Amino acid sequence: MSHVDVDRANSIALERLLAARPRLVGVARAGDVVPGLGKNQLRLLHAGPPITWERASGPLRGAVIGALLYEGLAANEAEAVARVERGEVELSPCHHHAAVGPMAGVISPSMAVYVVEDTAATGGTRRFFSNLNEGYGKVLRYGAFAPEVLDRLRFLNETVGPVLGEAIERAGGIDLQALVAEALHMGDEGHNRNRAGSLLFLKLLAPHIARAASPGGAAAVLDALGGNALAVLNPVMAACKAMADAAHGVEGSTLVTAMARNGTDFGIRVSGLGDRWFTAPAIVPEGLYFPGFSGADANPDIGDSTITETAGIGAFAMAAAPAIVSFVGGTPEDAKNATLEMYEITAGEHTRFTIPTLGFRGTPVGIDLRKVLELGITPRINTGIAHREAGVGQIGAGLVRPPLAVFHEALLAFAEHYGF
Amino acid sequence: MSHVDVDRANSIALERLLAARPRLVGVARAGDVVPGLGKNQLRLLHAGPPITWERASGPLRGAVIGALLYEGLAANEAEAVARVERGEVELSPCHHHAAVGPMAGVISPSMAVYVVEDTAATGGTRRFFSNLNEGYGKVLRYGAFAPEVLDRLRFLNETVGPVLGEAIERAGGIDLQALVAEALHMGDEGHNRNRAGSLLFLKLLAPHIARAASPGGAAAVLDALGGNALAVLNPVMAACKAMADAAHGVEGSTLVTAMARNGTDFGIRVSGLGDRWFTAPAIVPEGLYFPGFSGADANPDIGDSTITETAGIGAFAMAAAPAIVSFVGGTPEDAKNATLEMYEITAGEHTRFTIPTLGFRGTPVGIDLRKVLELGITPRINTGIAHREAGVGQIGAGLVRPPLAVFHEALLAFAEHYGF
Numbered sequence: 001m002s003h004v005d006v007d008r009a010n011s012i013a014l015e016r017l018l019a020a021r022p023r024l025v026g027v028a029r030a031g032d033v034v035p036g037l038g039k040n041q042l043r044l045l046h047a048g049p050p051i052t053w054e055r056a057s058g059p060l061r062g063a064v065i066g067a068l069l070y071e072g073l074a075a076n077e078a079e080a081v082a083r084v085e086r087g088e089v090e091l092s093p094c095h096h097h098a099a100v101g102p103m104a105g106v107i108s109p110s111m112a113v114y115v116v117e118d119t120a121a122t123g124g125t126r127r128f129f130s131n132l133n134e135g136y137g138k139v140l141r142y143g144a145f146a147p148e149v150l151d152r153l154r155f156l157n158e159t160v161g162p163v164l165g166e167a168i169e170r171a172g173g174i175d176l177q178a179l180v181a182e183a184l185h186m187g188d189e190g191h192n193r194n195r196a197g198s199l200l201f202l203k204l205l206a207p208h209i210a211r212a213a214s215p216g217g218a219a220a221v222l223d224a225l226g227g228n229a230l231a232v233l234n235p236v237m238a239a240c241k242a243m244a245d246a247a248h249g250v251e252g253s254t255l256v257t258a259m260a261r262n263g264t265d266f267g268i269r270v271s272g273l274g275d276r277w278f279t280a281p282a283i284v285p286e287g288l289y290f291p292g293f294s295g296a297d298a299n300p301d302i303g304d305s306t307i308t309e310t311a312g313i314g315a316f317a318m319a320a321a322p323a324i325v326s327f328v329g330g331t332p333e334d335a336k337n338a339t340l341e342m343y344e345i346t347a348g349e350h351t352r353f354t355i356p357t358l359g360f361r362g363t364p365v366g367i368d369l370r371k372v373l374e375l376g377i378t379p380r381i382n383t384g385i386a387h388r389e390a391g392v393g394q395i396g397a398g399l400v401r402p403p404l405a406v407f408h409e410a411l412l413a414f415a416e417h418y419g420f
Numbered sequence: 421m422s423h424v425d426v427d428r429a430n431s432i433a434l435e436r437l438l439a440a441r442p443r444l445v446g447v448a449r450a451g452d453v454v455p456g457l458g459k460n461q462l463r464l465l466h467a468g469p470p471i472t473w474e475r476a477s478g479p480l481r482g483a484v485i486g487a488l489l490y491e492g493l494a495a496n497e498a499e500a501v502a503r504v505e506r507g508e509v510e511l512s513p514c515h516h517h518a519a520v521g522p523m524a525g526v527i528s529p530s531m532a533v534y535v536v537e538d539t540a541a542t543g544g545t546r547r548f549f550s551n552l553n554e555g556y557g558k559v560l561r562y563g564a565f566a567p568e569v570l571d572r573l574r575f576l577n578e579t580v581g582p583v584l585g586e587a588i589e590r591a592g593g594i595d596l597q598a599l600v601a602e603a604l605h606m607g608d609e610g611h612n613r614n615r616a617g618s619l620l621f622l623k624l625l626a627p628h629i630a631r632a633a634s635p636g637g638a639a640a641v642l643d644a645l646g647g648n649a650l651a652v653l654n655p656v657m658a659a660c661k662a663m664a665d666a667a668h669g670v671e672g673s674t675l676v677t678a679m680a681r682n683g684t685d686f687g688i689r690v691s692g693l694g695d696r697w698f699t700a701p702a703i704v705p706e707g708l709y710f711p712g713f714s715g716a717d718a719n720p721d722i723g724d725s726t727i728t729e730t731a732g733i734g735a736f737a738m739a740a741a742p743a744i745v746s747f748v749g750g751t752p753e754d755a756k757n758a759t760l761e762m763y764e765i766t767a768g769e770h771t772r773f774t775i776p777t778l779g780f781r782g783t784p785v786g787i788d789l790r791k792v793l794e795l796g797i798t799p800r801i802n803t804g805i806a807h808r809e810a811g812v813g814q815i816g817a818g819l820v821r822p823p824l825a826v827f828h829e830a831l832l833a834f835a836e837h838y839g840f
Contacts, residue, residue, distance in 0.1 A: 133566075186606045186615060186743075195606060199616070199623055208639070210629075210630050213635075215638070220628055356607070356743040
């Protein structure tokens with residue numbers, strides 16, 4: 001019989017999550033700052049738990065092809081596929097490199113990444129990374145790789161990125177928790193709806209952008225930032241990764257510290273179970289489709305953006321974002337109930353993220369494996385929906401839950417490891 | 421007995437209000453564009469119904485003194501007061517000049533004003549005006565007139581105004597109803613809470629501001645705009661004036677088309693009763709005070725910003741803005757109930773302004789004099805609170821209602837005029 005005090009371990013893990021203070025400090029070239037993404041390996045990062053090319057879904061394959069074209073490592077789609085099939089390209093999860101990426105989440109060395117620092121982390125400052133958000137429509141993260149997709153990516157990484165980086169430095173960095181806290185009072189939930197957060201991001205940077213570029217250059221960057229209501233999603237994801245990682249590695253804790261999907265498998269990690277992933281086949285989301293598309297076109301759930309729910313926002317904060325239902329389906333009452341249900345499976349309430357319509361109650365945070373299985377309630381997730389084929393892109397947005405099996409598997413492993 | 425069909429008249433008035441399409445088209449010098457504010461008269465505009473200097477409250481007196489100092493028409497406070505007391509300065513309501521101003525609402529010829537056009541107006545395009553919002557603390561609109569207040573005003577009118585004007589023109593104008601509609605889905609109510617609307621305003625103008633000034637100049641304007649969460653209040657007020665005026669002058673209509681306060685009197689105008697004001701003493705708002713102040717320091721209700729409630733936003737849309745209670749007092753439930761109560765006294769629901777938490781129901785709009793008196797329910801108003809003495813400034817924010825007497829007086833006049 002184990003003498004591990006799980007409740008106490010979960011309290012410690014939750015305290016650490018809440019004590020994290022992620023701050024956006026800059027933008028850099030991924031190959032220069034992301035650990036393990038150097039120049040000498042042909043390695044690409046991707047969303048979710050580990051996956052092989054053979055088992056990879058259409059949108060992830062499309063993004064890998066796009067990244068190889070973007071890096072000049074292949075001249076066309078066939079050449080890119082051939083290189084991967086010959087085993088020349090290593091696919092490695094973002095989560096193994098202190099990074100997170102929405103949807104396919106493919107990050108290659110010459111892409112720009114946001115740099116987020118958590119100076120409050122146990123054991124000293126830690127750094128976390130996410131790529132730049134490309135906006136809507138045909139974009140790499142949804143598996144599109146047409147020439148205009150890569151042109152847009154080049155503009156973002158080479159023109160927007162450096163200006164943003166200088167503006168962030170001139171601004172003295174950005175407190176991302178304060179930004180999210182304010183955005184939750186302005187109808188965002190921080191995952192699918194980031195309209196307010198992206199505007200707050202624009203507000204904080206705009207004067208510095210004006211000084212960091214020529215008038216025309218500044219106008220182009222302000223336009224790119226202001227025209228993308230998801231602009232702040234990626235740095236917010238890196239901040240959520242900082243919070244979730246702070247809770248990771250607490251002996252005896254059943255708190256979930258990562259939920260991520262690669263488009264084939266849904267995987268979770270648990271605080272007290274080290275770096276092991278528990279996986280099961282990802283589910284196809286339910287939601288609203290763009291004209292001309294339906295559920296039959298949808299890829300299973302994909303992306304690292306579930307790090308938002310892991311840190312107590314996204315679907316967990318949906319009561320703060322009643323207007324989101326016009327995008328993901330359902331009614332404002334459903335949105336409220338989504339949050340209320342998540343209190344059932346979490347260890348506590350966020351001390352900085354609050355929901356006005358619930359009397360400023362803190363968002364539910366710290367998914368407890370035990371509660372998920374005791375109640376049979378899996379976490380709720382808001383998500384975009386990708387076409388199942390490579391090269392198409394986003395076809396809708398909706399709601400999904402992880403397969404219950406990943407929690408079963410994790411609890412069995414927990415019992416085995418701790419001798420319950 | 422009258423043959424006037426009041427219900428039909430109110431339907432026509434409401435249709436006209438909803439058909440207005442106010443568009444922000446530029447910024448100009450007040451003396452160049454506001455009718456009746458030329459160079460040859462010593463005339464100052466002010467909020468609310470007509471008032472004499474003798475009956476004017478502290479904050480209005482302070483703003484009048486400040487405007488005379490600002491215009492160089494007096495060298496100091498005593499000289500300003502002497503000129504007004506000698507009858508050399510005419511005080512005229514903003515509402516008599518197609519203009520609106522928050523709080524004291526004093527507009528003098530060399531101040532910058534937003535120019536809003538309603539091309540959908542019956543009888544051809546109409547233009548409406550409002551001054552630039554000064555931000556918080558010691559500001560002219562709350563009756564402060566210290567040198568730093570006037571310096572800030574000069575910076576706004578002479579530096580920010582022209583750049584904003586050029587940016588608005590480069591942007592091709594701004595659809596202010598679309599902006600308000602989006603802001604209501606982001607936790608604003610459009611009167612006391614304009615955080616989201618001000619950020620949307622910044623987003624629409626930022627790239628154009630970058631092109632309209634030097635890097636340093638653009639940075640200063642972006643900073644002034646981004647640092648003021650009430651920046652968009654004034655153009656929104658002018659848009660609301662366009663909507664309310666569209667409903668004015670319908671024979672037989674009991675809809676209220678203006679509510680305004682000068683700090684001494686609360687006045688309303690009614691669609692079917694011409695330009696006559698119905699007035700009664702203004703009430704002191706209830707709310708939250710800044711540290712060091714209390715209700716004993718408060719001036720009675722002041723300002724033209726009640727034009728927002730007249731057009732179906734502000735307190736009427738408070739259910740959209742649960743986070744506002746941290747600023748004005750009460751609970752999110754009170755905020756919801758405020759909106760629900762206003763459906764009782766209005767002629768219809770707004771077709772463009774909707775509230776997500778009420779299932780996207782349109783905001784209550786078109787205050788019907790008859791319903792106010794039948795039910796004894798007066799309109800709710802969100803407001804800032806000014807210190808009762810000249811020169812101090814804002815001391816809080818809260819909630820207030822008009823005196824019931826103004827509606828009594830208006831209904832008596834209506835009965836007399838139409839022979840009921």
